[in-house]
Amino acid sequence: MPKIVDPETRRTAVAEAVFRVVAARGLPQASLRNVAAEAGLATGSVRHYFTGSEEMIEFALEVFVERISARVLAKVEPAKTGPSDEARLAAVEDLLAELLPMDDERHTEAVVWLAFADAARTSPQLRPLLRRLYDGVRLLMRRILEGSAQRGALREGLDIDVETERLAALVDGLLTDGVVQPDRMTPELMHAVLRTHLRSISR
Structure with missing residues (x-):
């Protein structure tokens, strides 16, 4: 048969x-x-x-975008509903770390991401999918920041538009360095940079 x-x-x-x-x-x-x-x-x-x-x-x-999106979205709730500001901050750090080359699986994903992103510069077929992922990441970061602001957990006077792009740029930079120079940009250092940045914008 x-x-x-x-x-x-x-x-x-x-x-x-x-x-x-x-x-x-x-x-x-x-x-x-x-x-x-x-x-x-x-x-x-x-x-x-x-x-x-x-x-x-x-x-x-498409599979790549859906896989990362599902994994990140599974970690959104703790970042919104943690029992304390400290717990929510740790959950946001954990969520953002899903986008970074923290282990072998995510390192492979980061390498693939950079390859696709480079190819999308000259490929009309790939560009909309990459844009979807970029926009999705920024929308997620914006919602996290807006939620923190509504709870009074962010420093006063921050521009959410600017902070969204600043956080996205930080993640992009960590991802690239983690792929290009993994011996220098280690998972421990990436976590430390994320944590320091998140604390710098928190009350």
Whole structure:
């Protein structure tokens, strides 16, 4: 009896292979042939699910965005409803750390993120998806800051627009340094920088 393969499961497995190829060899190497080999599939099998490498990479980026979004959103509630300002501050730090290369899995994600972000500069297909992730991150940060301001936990006189971009820029910088110079920008240092910044804008 022929084996029944769920199309979405197979497509997601191909997306995982895209991530591994991109992390190890860069986005230009994420061809149908290379990704199929990484996934342990025949190239023709991958073509059954994707018409070409562009469609495959676009789908992989969608999976990437959804995965990170789900993981971050799962940590929003403690950041909003912690029993004390200190607990909520720690929860915000923990939430933001999900975007940073704190362990092997998140390091791979950060490498893939930078590769996709660079490719999106010249790819009309990828640009909207990257914009969605950027906008989602900033919306999340804005809501955290606004919630803190409403509880009286932020310093008075802060411009939420500016602080949103400042926090986003800090996370972007930590992510890049954590990928490019992981021996210097360690997880411990990233946590310390996040914590210091959050305390600097808190009452």
